Amino acid sequence: MEVISNGVRSIGNHSDQEMENRNPKVRAVNLGGWLVTEGWIKPSLFDAIPNKDFLDGTRLQFKSITVGKFLCAESGGGSRVVANSTGTSEVAKPPAGSSSRWETFRLWRIDETLFNFRVANKQFVGLNSGGDGVDLVATCHSPGAPETFEIVRNPDDVSRVRIKASNGLFLQVRTEKRVTADYQCNESNAWRDKDPSVFVMSFTKRLEGEFQVTNGLGPHKAPKVMREHWSTFIVEDDFKFVAENGLDAVRIPVGWWIASDPNPPPPYVGGSLAFLDSAFSWAEKYGLKVIIDLHAAPGSQNGWEHSSSRDGFREWGDTDDTIQQTLHVIEFLTSRYTKSPSLYAVDLLNEPLAEILPLETVTKYYRAGHNAVRKHSPTAYVIMSRVLGASGPELLLPVASGLDRTVVDTHNYVLFRTKFDTIQDNLDFIYKDKRAQLDRLATPDGPLTFVGEWAVEWTVNGATKEEYQKFAEAQQEVFGRATFGWAYWTLKCAKHHWSLEWMIKNGYIKL
Template structure:
């Protein structure tokens, strides 16, 4: 009897392989990515100082950068002629003007226990680690930091930064030791940044309006009419807590996901639910739910992450439009070890199988320094699994000076070889879960874009599970499948 059931199970997945998906990612819908729609952040006061903003601080008097020695855990100085990691601080936003600053080793900048000297030794943030940032109205790059003792920080010498400058913030001259130049070197515009930036009173309406209008049933109609037969929907870990998730996330996204299943069934589209943002952040990027860019997901988060997969599988297993659940998007090496990832993937797979024997389980390959075949042996022991790879001719110096034909040749040669590596006869299916028609080529023509997109469709069409374009909508036109279809660049 057991072997008979296994045969039926194997036949189901073999039949389902017959027509690989032509899919699109509904990015920036239920997981915010500010680069795709930056105007949604416009209503936030000090919108350039959101959670996770990486800043460097230069004393105008000393013309040197502030530094947490050894990256934290010891003294604080103002003696660096140029900034690097030890001189870079990550903001935790309390409100519009009050912040904590986190250093490389994850301690917080604050006042020493007794006295007014600045240190970076605390693993938690309280009053001594909270600062009021005051900006010069005429030049917002000039700032002062008021500490919890009411005094301003000042750098009187290169070896000591103290909170003992009184008076008002009236003077902004270079000679004033309490004036610093703030240099923003990285920003994050994800779910944490938008909810905490707007705050609990405004964020629910901003996001509810976004969820209700960004993707509608008409979009599913458009996709179906243009031969797109699946959508990959990025979601965050907080969706399992909806409608009362932990601060700063807000409710409503779960209803939007429910709607997507209804629309998908109406228009004959399959749904891939993708856990894009895991609690603790699996890669440190804004789309992974990171507060400050640190990658902190690991063994201690496995149980909670599996609970999210369990929640999604239980809720949608019986929906006829469910095609697959992806256990995690873009875990990154070396921060996440392969042993930890496989431990999670095994538990996540079992959570899905509790509710469904037909939904595929998608395992994302690690980004970074990792063997693209490292999951094949593990996945070959499971039924109905898919290996997800993401291919962009971007984000690497090797593409910077490639011309149009070189990019196209790279797809036909290198990407074809890469895909063959993870496409096996009897093992897991392969899925190019993200790709785009954008590149670094300058002075390109419409015909160049058409050829580049066609080359990717041809090569990625060999993936046994199919491909998914990033993304459906984006303010940068060539990232938008909708725009590419309407402008005759891509023909799915």
Template sequence: MITTNPKDQLLGIVSVFALFIISNGRTTLDTNNQKIRAVSLGGWLVTEGWIKPSLFDYIPNKDFLDGAGLQFKSKRTGKFQAAEHGGGTIIVANHSSAASGWETFRLWRINETRFHIRVFNKQFLGLDSTGINLVAISNDSQTFGIFNIIRNPDDLNRVRIRAPNGFFLQAKTEDLVTADSKGDGQWGDDDPSVFEMTITHRLQGDYQVTNGYGPLKAPKIMEHHWDTFIVEDDFRFIARSGLNGVRIPVRWWTASDPTPPKPFVGGSLQYLDKAFLWAKKYNLKVILHLHAVPGSQNGFEHSGTRDGYIEWGQADETIQETIRVIEFFTARYANNTSLYAVELMNEPFAPGMSLSMRTKYYEAGYKVVRKHAPNVFVVLSNRLNFSDSKELFPIASGMKRVVIDVHYYNLFSDIFDGMTVEQNIDFIKSNRSNELQAITTSNGPLTFVGEWVAEWKVKGATKSEYQRFAKAQLKTFGHASFGWAYWSLKNADIHWMIKNGYINL
């Protein structure tokens, strides 16, 4: 789902207190398995800031978390700083607009005041052999410089940047950025050390919250969140509301509990254990869903990324580590009768994710699931923003009890801009229905609408309009042969759909 998480845009997204349930057909997968009607437990064991913004409230200097995208416009030249050619050489201040990634710098936070700064081609800012000229030529953050960003207290968008040599950067000319200013001017437009800063995007995932709070505070903050955000009562509520499953997003480092790699903190595994006990108690099926993989599969905050780059699969180690994680989770819960499906990866993103790379992983992941759990379903996730919805069919053809996951939102595309209520509903009844029908075949893999919401880009919609939109989706997605899962049980911005009658039971 690019470099910022599209789910950040769900300002009015519906809670699944929303969701319940017009059951469509209740056709069976086999004699023992009904279609899944599930809800995702988003924002619990995988952090997403839009779901619970308050989790980030007390991080010092929280504008400057890992992965924040910054652009710097020289007040003297009136031009933007940029990594020449995207990186690998000097930094200039001669770009008249900030239309490409070359003008955007990404933070690696060391603490609240000290940062490494990464450019478009993934090199880090530093100084050349003269000790003065600003360059981006190193791929090693540890050897190439720590920077400070000093904000003008009277105008937080005006900044100076202190370089590793203790001096401040200045744009002497459009083609020369050096670190040799004392930074003692009056913040005027004629001062070459003054830059106008724009924050282009922020990430609010697990890396950002744990590294933001630091090793002393983060464990307590996260434990309190895990302990209170989802509780047993939620499982009781889900079961009583007519749903028959929960989709639980997890992240790769939970498999290393209690000592995951820094800055992540341990402790989440015990809450996943509780979830399985509660699911068994209330007769709910569990879809265990690997939301965050080593290196990030899509660059979004829910993938555990540090700075938004897609690096999963670029080294074979990331694939092997992900297989190990899948095996750990499957083996741990194989004897729990609630384990119904294992989803090998969430939302791989098309530009950074080749089919051959995923084929290698999906085949290996399928084998380790089958090694421990011969009868659970294995879910393969389609690439986002990729036109061929059947590209996984050849992979799935040799697999048993395999499912293809698609996500349907009327949100993350320009085509929904300006759509009316009726146009949105017609899109569900026509376009989405046709898409789902095209991949739901009698001799192919099962189909699963793994995420959908009763939210859209329509402004000021009435209750009856929301009701019709939700009803259209329930009817259409009810034709998926495996079932569907609503996103998500809880979030900060809630339409209380059942309580207020948005969805009729």
């Protein structure tokens, strides 16, 4: 494998001018799940994780056997932990990035047996520092030894657990208003219904992203597993396949830690940059364009696993440090690949989420991101992803229109936007709503438009192959109106209809 330190050397027969003279529209495919992990794309990546029920970001609830109510961070955090929730108490004014209930605890995994519990207001559960030091509180913002716990499961009924605190004793519910870590317990203790240390544990959500797989595997296993994945999941033959099947570009999701390669901050694993180098070399060899997509920003821009969120909170943009760090990543990637004729575009930030992130923060970053790209490349297109949850991608037109070679990216998943049960309803939505949206975005002298992600999947049950083909044709026809083109999500996936490779090989889609 060739590792390139100062931009990628051209190894193909395609000059910069030849690439520039092509139709600006792309018919692309995403290389999802490769350099940024998404567990649903390749579930086997998580097979070697010990105690993998408890990954970072797993959301848990604990119901006391004795009082019949849930452990709860009073007021969502900043006070004591009690056991008086019936399971229906919503946060009155949830903090940014949180729709969780006060009785939901998010795991931070220390190792396969020890954990921190984070609550709705982002504090950590621990033992109080005053008095006898056994009362349970949620007041700490930086977890240490007093915020460390072990979950002990009943081997005969794994939904029943005890929670051991850092003092070696177990939590017990004394009353609905007081939970303490002072219960003596040993293996002879039965899991009785009258035992105040026994809880019924339930899972409400889990994350399976890059942070979860690398931290779950640990520093000894993770490097071997991840490098094996990178070297086998996407290979040179995949680029050949893409080029031979009517596509002319790839969109490659990357994470912010790639700019620190070969020594990214733990738990991330070094080595992914060499595979991105190889991707550019393969793209040049087969005459493909490359769109670099910053899929995961420091602190997570949306709280989802594909942005490598640790626990489901969005913390990108909370401080200027995360934005400056992100701009450094954009500069690093652009400067590294600016000499490659395959570098076609840089996607500044995938799917920022409006409901937990001010639009002004994103647009300010997009302007700075455009400048960061232009420092190193006068020709690469700069892609600005629509802010999900905002009123529409039209909100980006003012900022994008004032800058050169800009593209507005609107992801179009029919599956997540609607719940149409009939084939015709789905087709009508594509031909009417989605077509009208793309037409509205095509403003004179405005930015180009891009459908950066779409897939042939819907909520229709029992659809035939011919009906899937019709659905694929409709999306190609309408999304082909985007002035910058489209990119299918994704090339390879355990779920067949999301895998363009499977869809092509099995005749579901023709390009």
